[in-house]
Amino acid sequence: MLRILRTDQSNLKGFRQVGAGDLSLLRDFEFNGRQELGRTLEAEVTPSINRVTGDLKVTLPSFVPKESIKAPEITTHFRLVVIGQELDFLSNTVIAKKTFSAYLPWDITATGAVTVTAAMTPNSTLPLVLSLGIELWQEVLGVKYHVLDNSFNACKIMAVDA
Numbered sequence: 812m813l814r815i816l817r818t819d820q821s822n823l824k825g826f827r828q829v830g831a832g833d834l835s836l837l838r839d840f841e842f843n844g845r846q847e848l849g850r851t852l853e854a855e856v857t858p859s860i861n862r863v864t865g866d867l868k869v870t871l872p873s874f875v876p877k878e879s880i881k882a883p884e885i886t887t888h889f890r891l892v893v894i895g896q897e898l899d900f901l902s903n904t905v906i907a908k909k910t911f912s913a914y915l916p917w918d919i920t921a922t923g924a925v926t927v928t929a930a931m932t933p934n935s936t937l938p939l940v941l942s943l944g945i946e947l948w949q950e951v952l953g954v955k956y957h958v959l960d961n962s963f964n965a966c967k968i969m970a971v972d973a
Contacts, residue, residue, distance in 0.1 A: 830900025834938050834973040841967050842942070848967035852945050854879040858969035860939050867895035867941040868928035869969060876917045880945070882963050888914045888948040888955060892966070895929030897937040906932070914948060914955065938973040942966055 812829055815836050819827035841847050854874040860867050869891070880889055890912045897906040908929045915922055931939060944966030947958040958964075 828900060830898070830938070834898075834940075835971050837940060837968050837971050839968065841965065842944070843961055843965045845961045846963060846965045848943065848945065848965040851881050851963050851965045852879065853881070856943060856969065858941050858943065860941055860970050860972040862939065862972055863934060865931040865933040865935060866928050867893065867931055867939060867970075868926055869893055869941070869943050871922075871925045873921045873924055875919055875921050876915065877919050880917060880947075882917055882947050883958060883960055885949045886917045886947045886958055887950045889917050890914050890946050890948070891925065891927050892944040892946060893927040893929045894942040894944065894966070895931045896940040896942070897931055897935050898940060899937050906937075911946075917947070938971065940968060941970040943969045 815829050815832040815834060816827050818833040818836070819831040821831050822828055854871050857870045876889065882889065893910045895908045908931060910927055910929045912925055912927045945964065947960070947963055948955045949958055
């Protein structure tokens, strides 16, 4: 955040604001310092932000989960999570929406194309941030349990439209 703060060219030193800085510097921020998203999910990811419709989405072409997702052997399923955020620095508020893909099997069968969309406010004038994460799951007797292993679970800011 300090890097962004230093890019504020409209306020004097000591009065600089993150919202007046270059928010594109948030792109590629990894939320898990122990694991980068690209090391867990080695599939092609296309992020997009449509400010007019408010759709923040990621699209992945078909991929083979066991070849493209690094996970502990107990994993049976995974799902992708898209987090859309509208950042209002003046009122110090965030509107956030989290959307999940279906639970997909972690196996050698190719998925179809996967698209996950967070529907935000159409025509928002606020900065928009699109993040992508992956969750790993183990299914036992029809019940899914979250695999809580920070060596694999990851989330990253994929796109910013300020």
